Amino acid sequence: MTLTWVLLVLTGIICTDTKIVHVTIYMIGCTDSDGENMLGVDGEEIGHADFTKGKYISTMPEFADPGEYVERMYEGAVANQQRCRQNLQTIVKAYKSPAAAEAPPMSSIYPRHEVKVGTDNTLICYITGFYPPRLTVRWTKNNKNVTQGEGDIYTCTVEHSALEGPMTREFDVEASEPSLGPSVFCGVGLTLGLLGVATGTFFLVKGNQCN
Numbered sequence: 001m002t003l004t005w006v007l008l009v010l011t012g013i014i015c016t017d018t019k020i021v022h023v024t025i026y027m028i029g030c031t032d033s034d035g036e037n038m039l040g041v042d043g044e045e046i047g048h049a050d051f052t053k054g055k056y057i058s059t060m061p062e063f064a065d066p067g068e069y070v071e072r073m074y075e076g077a078v079a080n081q082q083r084c085r086q087n088l089q090t091i092v093k094a095y096k097s098p099a100a101a102e103a104p105p106m107s108s109i110y111p112r113h114e115v116k117v118g119t120d121n122t123l124i125c126y127i128t129g130f131y132p133p134r135l136t137v138r139w140t141k142n143n144k145n146v147t148q149g150e151g152d153i154y155t156c157t158v159e160h161s162a163l164e165g166p167m168t169r170e171f172d173v174e175a176s177e178p179s180l181g182p183s184v185f186c187g188v189g190l191t192l193g194l195l196g197v198a199t200g201t202f203f204l205v206k207g208n209q210c211n
Contacts, residue, residue, distance in 0.1 A: 028077075030084035034133055037077035049077035102162035105130030109156045109169040123171060125156035135160040 022042055029036035037049035047058040056074035092098075106129045112122040125137065136159040139146050143155075157168045 028080045028084055030081055030088060031133070032085070032088075035077075035081045035084070037080060039073070047073060049074055051077075051081070100132060103129060103131040104162040105135060105158055105160050105167070107156060107158050107167060107169050109154070109171045111171070115173055123154055123156075125158075125169065127158055130160055130162065132161065 025038075025040045027036060027038045027040075035049070035051050039046045039048070045059050047056055047060065049055075050057050054074075056077065105127050107125060107127045109123060109125050112124055113119075115121055125139075127135070127137070138157045138159075140155045140157065142153050146154075153173070154171045155168050156171075157166050159166050
């Protein structure tokens with residue numbers, strides 16, 4: 001029996017005395033091997049459970065001081081995963097193991113900062129909109145597999161069950177060379193300045209000789 005995905009989203013609206021409305025969202029998802037647990041407010045993530053590392057990850061800034069709630073959130077996330085999988089088995093049995101609808105991923109590749117010669121940078125391969133939540137990502141540099149480094153042509157290849165074949169996005173590094181304009185301008189200015197000093201000195205000496 002193949003287990004599919006169960007996703008439970010709980011939303012709430014919090015109103016204060018000053019009529020400011022805040023929307024909270026608590027998302028629980030599970031498969032036979034994966035799980036998701038996320039808390040957000042007003043479209044921003046507050047934290048999520050990392051079941052691989054065995055802890056709850058707070059994404060709030062340091063000054064927010066999440067405190068002890070992080071440990072309690074992870075314990076609750078583990079308990080919710082157990083209940084989610086139990087409900088998943090019941091649903092699959094009731095609907096006679098329906099085939100899961102697949103959605104192919106979409107991807108794009110771009111640098112984190114403007115590309116400059118001799119400056120470290122980071123390439124980002126953004127992948128979204130896919131189901132099931134399993135895929136393979138490979139980086140290549142000039143058609144050779146890499147994990148890090150700089151080069152000329154980078155590609156991000158995504159493999160997913162909903163794709164007919166691997167999907168590749170390519171990034172061609174076109175770093176801007178340092179401009180020679182300021183250097184040339186300064187050099188010409190310095191040369192003209194020295195010529196002016198030499199000319200002034202020449203006429204000063206000639207004037208003294210005439211006197």
